[in-house]
Amino acid sequence: MPDLLLELFSEEIPARMQRRAADNLKSLVTNALVDAGLTYEGARAFVTPRRLALHVAGLPAASRATREERKGPRVGAPEKALEGFLRGAGLASIDEAEIASDPKKGDFYVAVIEKPGRTTPEIVAEAMPGIIRNFPWPKSMRWGTGSLRWVRPLHSIVATFGPETEEPEVIPFEVDGIASSNVTRGHRFLAPDAFEVRRLEDYAEKLEKAKVVLDADRRKDIIAHDARNRAMALGLELVEDEGLLEEVAGLVEWPVVLTGSFDETFLKLPDEVIRLTIRANQKCFVLKDPATGALSNRFVAVSNIEAADGGATIIAGNEKVIRARLSDAWFFWETDLKASLESRLPKLDTVVFHEKLGTQGARIARLEALAREIAPLVGADVEKAARAARLAKADLPTQMVYEFPELQGQIGRTYAELQGEDASVATAIEDHYKPQGPSDAVPTDPVAIAVALADKLDLLTGFWAIDEKPTGSKDPYALRRAALGVIRIVLENGLRFGLTALVRIAEARISREISTDHALEQAVDTAMATQGLDLGADVDERIADEIHRKNKPDSARTEGLALDLLAFFGDRLKVHLKDEGARHDLIDAVFALDGQDDLLMVVKRVEALGAFLGTEDGANLLAGTKRAANILRAEEKKDGTAIEGRPHADHLVEQAEIDLAAAIDTARAALRDALKDEDFSAAMTALAGLRAPVDRFFDDIHVNADDPELRLNRLRLLAEIREATLEVADFSKIAG
16 A cells, blocks of 8 residues: 655754654644545654654555535524534535435435545645644744744655555645655765655665664664763773763764763762763763772763764864863862851742742741651651751752752752761752652652651642642642652651641641741831841741731631642542552542541552452442442432431341341451551451341341331441441442
């Protein structure tokens, strides 16, 4: 079957946009083909710095003719109904419609819409101009006198179509004066001349001869392979960097790997500073000693040309720039070391964290207080946790972090170690940001855990307090990531504590600041203006305490915030456990119980519940519980009163209800003991004992007996089933 080949040739496309652009071209074109009634066997997009390309295999030569009968209004319907029908069917007048009859509904209009098949080139020629003009680039530009917007000036378009056995035809269309053809160009410098192409194999082969590697993944493989070989030849090892590899593969069409060096003196800088300097400024890879893991003074550069001098001039240029940038980093390093982290804290009092949540300095005070509360819960030294929280953000005003924001935390740890801070404190300064993604490790040092939890809980509680919650796909403050971070830290470290109490503590401090900051500022300004006084920090604090005492936050609002945030944690827990096969409805069922804010116990309960429901006893008990709940719901709705109270033994007549009552008493006693010991497997075993009595009850007993007392007693027995299962989870929220 025929194949389609498209290429959009332009000036250099930014590397960060290339993959998405290739995917967009593929989806836009294939969707247009399918919408036009065409099928295809496969499609593959390609991208280089100067071209987007698409190959669609197995297309038919034309779309099939179609015939559609569209039913319309009845004969004699109002004029407006007829107008809508004509408009939707594309008919000029009602005379073009046919009349059909229905024995029950009478005569009605039918529009017969026949669409002839169209050739694939016609369909492509019609679709491509719109696709190109409306292409979803993150940023685009216009050039010359044309109206077309593209990421960079578009020079030519290749569009060919045909089977392997024939010469493909050029699909003719034009966009802003650029006519489609079968002509493209190779490498800008090594093979700039134009040449004709036919189909994918011919296209890729000719591009390769013209010094262009079409496949981005193959360019990545070439770079990685050659870089590793170069490193090995020097007795070194490449420091792998997938992000940089992806970026560099988007900067070159013909990758040529070279190696260079820099002054060994710069190796006194932290490894990450060297790596970031070389990566950010020159897009080069660093090498390390495989024996020690320490960085070497060699680097790998990737050129886009085969230079006549073997790349000597290119490497010399890279070495010159790297030397200058490392000299800058050295200056930042030496300047930063002249001041301690502690001495930098006053600067954070002038750095706004958020206009409604105060400065970074105020946030540090909150973190310090919250870390003191959390430390005993996670086995951390309280004073060390407080010290780590105090210094956690102290590296933000450093020149090194200003130049390389990625170093925050990491450079703080380095400075803390050099300044003699405790090892746990230094570790916490770096690790309190973790985990920053699903693949990032969680902190394991107790002090780091305390500060990391304090940081994330303060962030979440703060933005909840000012009603800046995530909405839809928007999460500008990464609150979902913070919640997942708390969940992972708790679960992976096996931590036991209630989230609600910590949220209330964090919310209390934030509410205090929100309610007092403006009033305090006005009071202090007035005192200083009228009396010329310097009140001092202790007076500020006393004024704040008094303002807060008179303006205590609404306890109902605080409780509502805690419950809402706990529900948010529940949603994030569902996301986290989804990959592990946990059912989201089981999480809902457990969170529906009161006091479920110990995440570790929630997960253990969910796991045990899932295992139980996977058994025959569990599945049947769930069905029986739901049946009982449905009967109770109907009766309670009918009478308008809840079914409450214990069933009376005197009214237990049939053996099945006597056995069920006894089984419920036995199960509830066993449940209480198991839950007290937090033995959820034993709790599920206790529930399993209800399965057979519940089944027999529904088989043998007529619940809605004629005797009102007997009927009420049996309904109370059903309520006992509901209450027994509620010891473990809310079974009404479980699917099935």
